[in-house]
Amino acid sequence: MQPVLKISNLTKEYQLDGTAFRALNEIKLTIPAGSFTTVVGKSGSGKTTLLRIIAGLEKATTGEINYLSGSSVQRPAFVFQExxxxxxxxxxxxxxxxxxxxxxxxxxxxxxxxxxxxxxxxxxxxxxxxxxxxxxxxxxxxxxxxxxxTDLILMDEPLGALDAFNRRKLQEELQTIFAANQKTVIFVTHDVEEAIFLGEKVIVLDEGQILAEFKVPITAENSQLFTLKENIITSINS
Structure with missing residues (x-):
């Protein structure tokens, strides 16, 4: 699949009490058109900052975001937690x-x-x-x-406030909706099972860096999904 956007050496720094804090550190990422990418990591790992920069709600300190020529992602849509x-x-x-x-x-x-x-x-x-x-x-x-x-939908823990039943139901609906619309989605979540259920690729962020990327098999047995979950959790806690 063609990439819908390429992120190159993306860095974001904040000044906290006169000291530079690096929220994102030279992120390199390619997002294929029509893909569903999930991003997981601990609180403060840089997940929301990454989404906000892609959305144009914040500016990066250094680095570039290049969109596929002719795509409509110059104005991506943003879905918040609430x-x-x-x-x-x-x-x-x-x-x-x-x-x-x-x-x-x-x-x-x-x-x-x-x-x-x-x-x-x-x-x-x-x-x-x-x-x-x-x-x-x-x-x-x-x-x-x-x-x-737009071609690109950014979602920042949009299901986090729902109860377990409604959350699972909406997860299933999201799969159907985005499959029908062929949108490109970047979805931030704390829930590893949700990341695996929805995503074609799971990205693990920690301290502003990409620790690992995991491809989710299209057809996978429960044992494979369990192993994938354990590998992602191990990566987050490493």
């Missing part, structure tokens, strides 16, 4: 909000309708955030990201 829906808007209005006034109303309505159907939210289009479950709210947040029709 749904962050506007409580005074309906589900339909929340999904439309990022492009309100930027598209003709007919096209915007068509895009919103597609997202509602894709995410199973058509019946809840007129509901307000307080009237829907946490899982539905996260689906609406995903719809708000997908409506951009």
């Amino acid at each position: 749904a962050r829906l506007l409580p005074w808007l309906t589900v339909e209005q929340n999904i439309a909000f990022p492009l309100q006034g930027k598209l003709e109303q007919v096209e915007l309505s068509q895009r919103v309708k597609r997202q509602l159907q894709l995410l199973g939210l058509t019946e809840f289009a007129a509901a307000y955030p307080a009237q829907i479950s946490g899982g539905m709210a996260q689906r609406a947040a995903l719809g708000r990201a997908l409506i951009y029709e």
Whole structure:
């Protein structure tokens, strides 16, 4: 697969009490188009910082992010841990909000309708955030990201606040949604099992560096997945 972006020697430094703290240290990473990459690591390993720089929410100290020519990832979509829906808007209005006034109303309505159907939210289009479950709210947040029709979706622990049942259900839905849309996804999580379940490749970050990369077999027996999980955990704790 062609790469959708290449990250070269990406470094991010902060000043803490007059001392330089390196959150990312010369990250080198290639993300194939249409792939689902998961990123795991301890708190403070640099996972969210990496996503925020790719999204353009922060600037790197040094290094480059090069996008595939002709792709629409110059404005990647970002899904946060919390749904962050506007409580005074309906589900339909929340999904439309990022492009309100930027598209003709007919096209915007068509895009919103597609997202509602894709995410199973058509019946809840007129509901307000307080009237829907946490899982539905996260689906609406995903719809708000997908409506951009960008090639790249960045997700920062979007399922972390859900209970185990809703989390697993939404994991399965995410697999279906992204397989149908052929989007490129970079997904940050603390959950190694989630990283393996969703990802085609799992990247382990620690102290701002890539410790290891693991390819997830498309068809794998439970014993293989257990071994993969143990190898990832060992890498994180090394």
